[in-house]
Amino acid sequence: MLALNNKRIVGGIFFYLEKAFDCVNHDILLAKMEYYGTTGVMYILIKSYLENRHKRMKFNNKLSKWDKINIGIPQGSIFGPLFSLIYINDLPSVISYTVSNKNSSIVLFADDTSVIISEPCLMNFERKLNIVFQIMKEWFNSNSLLLNFDKTLYTI
Numbered sequence: 835m836l837a838l839n840n841k842r843i844v845g846g847i848f849f850y851l852e853k854a855f856d857c858v859n860h861d862i863l864l865a866k867m868e869y870y871g872t873t874g875v876m877y878i879l880i881k882s883y884l885e886n887r888h889k890r891m892k893f894n895n896k897l898s899k900w901d902k903i904n905i906g907i908p909q910g911s912i913f914g915p916l917f918s919l920i921y922i923n924d925l926p927s928v929i930s931y932t933v934s935n936k937n938s939s940i941v942l943f944a945d946d947t948s949v950i951i952s953e954p955c956l957m958n959f960e961r962k963l964n965i966v967f968q969i970m971k972e973w974f975n976s977n978s979l980l981l982n983f984d985k986t987l988y989t990i
Contacts, residue, residue: 837952843959843990847967849947850985851974855914856906858921859978860884863907866920883913905978921977922947928973929966938966963988 837844851857864881872880887903907917919942926940929949941948949966953959967988974981 840954842952842954843956844950844952845959845963845988845990846948846950847963847970847988848986849949849970849974850982851947852980852982854979855909855918857979858907858917859905861904862977863917863921866924870920870923880913925970925973928969937962959990 864877864884867880868877887908888900889903890900891898907914922942925942925947929938929940937953938949938951941950947970949970951959951962951966953962971981
């Protein structure tokens with residue numbers, strides 16, 4: 835509202851991740867947790883919680899063989915939302931390197947991520963919007979997260 839009152843162009847990109855909890859890479863998550871200071875017994879406990887999980891399917895009363903699960907956070911657990919937030923916690927710093935913090939804000943929530951941008955000049959606004967979109971798309975790809983382009987929207 836402040837930006838609009840100051841006659842700035844305001845817009846947002848609303849990213850929607852496909853199966854965000856199912857795509858969390860355990861190795862990336864553990865590396866991020868270690869980076870943020872999770873070490874020792876706590877790190878070993880979380881690692882053991884994620885490792886050696888298996889699944890199998892039943893179809894027409896036949897069971898498949900057990901497959902090891904290397905990605906995904908167990909849903910319905912207390913740790914699920916916490917692990918998800920830790921996993922995407924570094925995203926705002928990636929955006930702040932390219933877009934001035936006073937002209938943008940990022941909101942993170944599980945499978946929804948929003949970036950709000952404001953600029954006085956339409957040309958700069960469009961350039962910044964494109965830069966943010968490309969950076970976000972690359973970050974999602976490098977972190978093994980699937981962006982749902984049909985549900986990802988932007989507005990001015």
